Amino acid sequence: MTVRRFAALPAIMLSAVLFGAALPGASAFAQAVQRQVPDSRQQIVLSYAPVVKRVIPAVVNVYASRTDRRPQNPLFDDPFFRQFFGQNGRPQTQQSLGSGVIVDSTGLVVTNNHVIDGMTEVKVALSDRREFEAEIILRDPRTDLAILRLKGGKDFPALEVGDSDALEVGDVVLAIGNPFGVGQTVTQGIISALARTQVGISDYGFFIQTDAAINPGNSGGALVDMNGRLVGLNSAIYSRSGGSVGIGFAIPVNMVKVVVATAKGGGRQVRRPWLGATLQSVSREIADSIGLERPAGALVADVIEKSAAEHAGLKRGDVITAVDGQAVEDPESLGFRLGTKTVGGTAGLGILRGGKPIMLPLKLQVAPETPPREEIKISSGRSPFIGATFVNYSPAVAEEYSVEQVREGVVVVDVADGSNAQSLGLQKGDVIVSINDAKIGRTKDMEQATSQRRLFWQITIGRGGQLFTTVING
Known part of the structure; x- marks a missing residue:
């Protein structure tokens, strides 16, 4: 102060x-x-030195790597061939560099999932130059967060966690991380904006924007307030050159708290409340037509049967304006507000219906996994789907893989490198709706359809809320 x-x-x-x-x-x-x-x-x-001295011991550098061993031709065991063709087939190492924050004295470290994505070995360096191997105990790709546990050591310096909802535009903040691998660096700025959506970094598009210089390597580093409390996790920058231009984005610490609490409780997957409704933004035209003063809120376009939304009494045409008193500007901010709630409780939804405000109680429950997944992997035959793994569509699967709009079919949950499915362009979260005009409702339908040899394959795929059809030769 x-x-x-x-x-x-x-x-x-x-x-x-x-x-x-x-x-x-x-x-x-x-x-x-x-x-x-x-x-x-x-x-x-x-000077900001007193704050920095208190914070820096809990901000760490994260070094992640993965070694791929490729098959080697037996000829390369012969020194004569190696002198002409080099060391083909030797292990190749991929590396990633980022930052992290110790959030618990037992050695829990939070960082960005993209820092350790696909990596198998992780090392963490503290500001006092001590190094520890770390175990990846939780990945949450939907929020781009991951939790590590340091191996060995005890009584680690942990950063106090603040409240991102208490931030205001103009507040002074410090960003701490390891940009470009040069070493721990502190930059200063202000909160430029709150609740930034449509950033495209994670499923929960709700970010703190700051002008504190953030560069590659800062990912996973701390954004702290003037009391030395963690208020955000630096994640991305807007840049055409690759360097900082004063527009950086941080994940609000209130979302980080949910992931950390799951890891502390021994969970391997974050469980979040499920609304069970299709939402859309409120345009100026929609706002005028329903008597809103400004285009804000999340418009309910559809309600899924037997969902939490239906049980709460939500109806098509309702506009959700708040969750437990916190304003909702668009569907992304509604997702964030619900995503920071604990499963098992109840949240109050502020609704505008017919121009009149009402309050509805929403039970915070997870999406049901009905029908069960019944996972299959296509590994034989002559189909373009070889190398892909599929599960039955369910609300739980739709939540996990961010499936939009499409509500039937089988969902792609894995695609092997170098496979036919990868060549076809399949991605995680794609939904196979039909093959040669035959509806694919369950994984058993997929298994049967791909077991037959065909002259051509007409495939209807759902992706990003859209359906498209492609035809390839058999």
Whole structure:
């Protein structure tokens, strides 16, 4: 608080000098300020050093790697051939560099999932140069978060966790991480915006925007307030050059808390409440048609049968404006608000129905896995699906793989490298709806359809809420 108070004085003085005639009492205030002579070093020297010293021990560098061993032709065992063709077939190592934050004295570290995605070995370096091997205990791709546990050691320095909902635009923040691998670095800025959506970084598009310099390698690092509390996890930048241009994005710490709590409880997968409704943004035209003053909220376009939304009494045409008193600006912010809630409780939904505000109680329950997954992997035959793994569609699978709009078919949950399915362009989360006009409702239908040899394959796929059809030769 001292930093803020003293930092504000020059701006107040400047306003008094430039705009004194427009501000009642400004001239008198300026004279009063000018009469005050600093009587201590603390009143002259302003520094973020006390905050940095408290925070830096809990911010770490994360080094992740994976070694791929490729098959080697027996000829390369002969030194004669190696001198002409090199060391073909030797192990190849991929590496990733990022940052992380110790959030528990037992050695729990939170970082970005993309820092350790696909990696098998992780090392963590502390600011005092101690290094520890780390185990990946939880991955949450939907939020781009992951939790590591340090091996060995105890009583680690942990960062105090704050409240991202208490932030305001203009608050001073510090970003700490390891940009470009140069070593631990601190940058300063302000909160430029809150609740940034449509960023495209994760399924929960709800980010803190800051102008504190964030660069590659900062991913997973700490965004802290002037009390030294973690308020966000630095995740991405907007840049055309690859360097910082003053637009960085951090995951709000209130979402981080949910993932950390799951890891502390021994969970391997984060369980989040399921609404069970199709939502869309409120446009200016929609707002005018239903009597809203401004285009804000999440419009209910459809309600799934037997879902939490149906049980709560939501109807098509309702506009969700708040969750437990927290404003909802669009479907993304609604997803974030529900995603930070604990399964098993109840949330109050603020609704506009027919222009009148009402409150509905929403039971916070997970999406049902009905029907069961019945996983299959296509590994033989002559189909373009060889190398893909499929499960039955269910609300739980749709939530896990971010399936939109499509509500029937089989969902792609894995695609092997170098397989026919990869050549076809299949991706995780794709839904196979039909093959040669035959409906694919369950994995057994998929298994039967791909067991037959065909002259051509007409495939209807759901992706990103859209259906498209492709035809390839058999």
